Amino acid sequence: MNYRVNEKGYYGDFGGAYIPEMLYPNIEDLRTCYLDIINSPIFQIEYQDLLKNYVGRPSPLYHAERLSKRYGATIYLKREDLNHTGAHKINNTIGQIILAERLGKKRIIAETGAGQHGVATATVCALKGLECVIYMGEVDIKRQAPNVARMKMMGATVIPATSGSKTLKDATNEAMRDWINNPVDTHYIIGSVVGPHPYPEMVSLFQSVISEETKTQLFSQTGSSQPDYVLACVGGGSNAMGMFYHFLDDENVQLIAAEAAGLGVNSGHSAATSILGREGVLHGSRTILMQTDDGQVIEPYSISAGLDYPGIGPQHAHLHKVKRVKYVAITDDEAMQACMLCSKLEGIIPAIETGHALAALENIAFKKTDVAVICLSGRGDKDLDTFMNYFKL
Amino acid sequence: MNTLQQLFQRKQNNILSVYYTAGYPKLAATLPIAQALELAGADFLEIGFPYSDPLADGPVIQKSSEEAIANGMTLNVLFEQLKSIRPSVKIPILLMGYANPMLQYGVENFCKKAAEVGVDGVIVPDLPLHEYEEFYKPYFEDNGLSNIFLITPQTSEARIRKIDDLSNGFIYMLSSSATTGKSLNTSDDISAYYQRVKNMNLKNKLIIGFGISDNASFVRANQYASGAIVGSAFVKTLAGKHDYLAHIDAFVKGIKEGV
Numbered sequence: 115m116n117y118r119v120n121e122k123g124y125y126g127d128f129g130g131a132y133i134p135e136m137l138y139p140n141i142e143d144l145r146t147c148y149l150d151i152i153n154s155p156i157f158q159i160e161y162q163d164l165l166k167n168y169v170g171r172p173s174p175l176y177h178a179e180r181l182s183k184r185y186g187a188t189i190y191l192k193r194e195d196l197n198h199t200g201a202h203k204i205n206n207t208i209g210q211i212i213l214a215e216r217l218g219k220k221r222i223i224a225e226t227g228a229g230q231h232g233v234a235t236a237t238v239c240a241l242k243g244l245e246c247v248i249y250m251g252e253v254d255i256k257r258q259a260p261n262v263a264r265m266k267m268m269g270a271t272v273i274p275a276t277s278g279s280k281t282l283k284d285a286t287n288e289a290m291r292d293w294i295n296n297p298v299d300t301h302y303i304i305g306s307v308v309g310p311h312p313y314p315e316m317v318s319l320f321q322s323v324i325s326e327e328t329k330t331q332l333f334s335q336t337g338s339s340q341p342d343y344v345l346a347c348v349g350g351g352s353n354a355m356g357m358f359y360h361f362l363d364d365e366n367v368q369l370i371a372a373e374a375a376g377l378g379v380n381s382g383h384s385a386a387t388s389i390l391g392r393e394g395v396l397h398g399s400r401t402i403l404m405q406t407d408d409g410q411v412i413e414p415y416s417i418s419a420g421l422d423y424p425g426i427g428p429q430h431a432h433l434h435k436v437k438r439v440k441y442v443a444i445t446d447d448e449a450m451q452a453c454m455l456c457s458k459l460e461g462i463i464p465a466i467e468t469g470h471a472l473a474a475l476e477n478i479a480f481k482k483t484d485v486a487v488i489c490l491s492g493r494g495d496k497d498l499d500t501f502m503n504y505f506k507l
Numbered sequence: 508m509n510t511l512q513q514l515f516q517r518k519q520n521n522i523l524s525v526y527y528t529a530g531y532p533k534l535a536a537t538l539p540i541a542q543a544l545e546l547a548g549a550d551f552l553e554i555g556f557p558y559s560d561p562l563a564d565g566p567v568i569q570k571s572s573e574e575a576i577a578n579g580m581t582l583n584v585l586f587e588q589l590k591s592i593r594p595s596v597k598i599p600i601l602l603m604g605y606a607n608p609m610l611q612y613g614v615e616n617f618c619k620k621a622a623e624v625g626v627d628g629v630i631v632p633d634l635p636l637h638e639y640e641e642f643y644k645p646y647f648e649d650n651g652l653s654n655i656f657l658i659t660p661q662t663s664e665a666r667i668r669k670i671d672d673l674s675n676g677f678i679y680m681l682s683s684s685a686t687t688g689k690s691l692n693t694s695d696d697i698s699a700y701y702q703r704v705k706n707m708n709l710k711n712k713l714i715i716g717f718g719i720s721d722n723a724s725f726v727r728a729n730q731y732a733s734g735a736i737v738g739s740a741f742v743k744t745l746a747g748k749h750d751y752l753a754h755i756d757a758f759v760k761g762i763k764e765g766v
Contacts, residue, residue, distance in 0.1 A: 133608055134563040134632040134685045138666075277569055290562050296660055297684040309663065395607045395633065396560070408581040410559040410609030458628040 118162030123311025128428035131310035175331035187480035201492030203234035209320035214301035223230025227282035228420035231305030236270035251281035279413035306350025310398030321356025374416035375443035387412035388441035418466035465492035522734025530580025547759035558605035565688030576644035593625035630651030688739035691718035701731035722765030
């Protein structure tokens with residue numbers, strides 16, 4: 115089975131570039147040169163240097179003993195929360211900012227949900243001295259205030275998206291509209307494995323460092339580079355794609371992606387796209403999305419601002435359709451309890467997004483010899499308000 | 508030959524097309540607005556089928572789309588309404604909207620239905636050229652529908668030629684790379700772009716859209732193209748008025764004649 119993108123920009127039935135003509139020159143420019151740029155020695159030298167000395171990679175692969183004991187298996191946490199800016203998002207923004215420089219772009223735009231991608235983008239723009247404009251849903255600006263402050267401190271302009279549900283989907287719309295209006299000097303750093311080809315492929319390539327390191331680290335710690343389970347949470351799906359990337363062809367490794375079920379899959383307040391979605395076009399690619407019979411996009415809901423996206427990246431849609439990855443739905447409550455458990459047992463406060471992946475451990479019938487790796491995609495500092503309200507802390 | 512192609516045989520310049528969102532400001536407004544626009548002197552119509560996430564549109568059409576959806580507009584409702592549009596409206600009619608609602612309806616079904624009710628063509632900004640060619644072209648052709656493509660100042664000459672080859676109605680020439688509802692770009696660069704495309708002697712007529720909002724911008728566009736399209740400015744005229752139909756005549760005359 116082939117899980118990779120083909121020369122037309124498709125993963126099976128999904129992907130492509132469903133974009134207005136206004137974006138065609140930019141996307142075409144990117145499509146024809148991104149691989150040459152990324153594979154060039156001059157790019158790689160700078161990229162690797164920044165990952166090591168600025169981001170702090172490789173991120174540790176930590177054997178979580180107390181979680182292991184609780185679940186009766188050997189559990190490792192891939193500590194993306196220890197990256198500079200506190201999440202996996204920076205792996206991608208570092209790559210894309212160097213790319214944008216090579217493309218001669220002077221202005222950077224990005225969308226953000228939880229604010230982690232916005233912070234990661236503002237960070238690399240400060241690093242490179244480029245103008246930075248971040249679109250963020252009005253609702254998310256309220257629930258992720260510390261991240262908004264971080265972006266501003268690093269010189270970014272944060273523009274509220276006030277249309278629709280005023281969350282990630284709408285911020286993405288606004289960023290795309292900005293790009294349409296500023297086609298020449300601007301590069302759009304998409305934060306997830308979504309959007310028109312080549313974005314899903316490019317972002318997963320930058321995030322694939324997660325699974326690349328995991329394999330090496332797991333080998334040195336266990337003598338095998340292949341665990342039994344690999345788990346990650348999915349909104350658009352970038353940390354999951356990075357975590358799965360080098361395991362896709364290892365068919366004996368079970369890949370599990372945790373989606374946000376919100377108040378429950380059938381509650382009408384959910385973001386469990388793989389269950390609730392149907393095939394269609396969202397933000398420039400053919401994928402699975404939550405929509406009405408008439409093709410109107412349904413507003414998603416999740417307690418976590420990073421997972422309430424009505425679609426999933428096209429490669430996830432493909433991996434779901436061919437059943438290479440198992441998609442499970444985790445409710446708000448399950449994710450919150452998993453965050454508390456991880457904090458209590460390991461002294462690690464994860465992001466609520468990550469809590470969804472941790473909660474998926476509950477539903478696996480582990481054998482004692484099983485090894486599971488979870489992508490600890492981000493830290494929970496940004497979610498303290500939500501934790502305080504939820505747990506009455 | 509559909510009525511759109513007939514129009515271009517008959518009329519070579521000062522063609523005015525007006526865009527509006529179906530189901531806005533009232534669900535039942537689709538037909539009365541079409542009739543009023545024809546009476547007022549519009550040469551053809553673009554009826555928008557609303558989408559929740561209109562990427563190429565500015566705030567005015569975003570809002571009209573949102574309200575139209577809230578009013579209950581769907582493709583099923585629209586085709587039901589359009590059943591009786593012919594022959595009460597005789598000018599060419601295009602449907603304009605985004606790929607996802609059309610894909611959910613089924614592109615083949617959509618094209619059949621559109622032809623059945625007397626639609627001449629379709630504009631879907633996010634249905635790309637190669638997808639159209641590879642998957643959908645026969646559906647449009649079998650039903651005699653013109654598919655209209657957009658070009659911008661950044662579109663390469665080779666691509667414009669290709670679009671010209673694939674087009675059988677007109678080429679929708681954007682006044683700049685922009686979302687709808689921005690003011691007209693009047694820089695020298697833009698005049699050079701208009702002139703450059705004009706000099707290509709394309710087989711299809713050029714109609715300029717995006718940023719046409721008054722007589723001055725209409726006249727200017729017609730120096731380089733066969734006509735122009737007004738969208739946001741018209742939708743704005745309908746907004747918040749109970750007697751919106753009463754304003755249509757003055758709006759159209761204002762654009763065409765500056766009165």
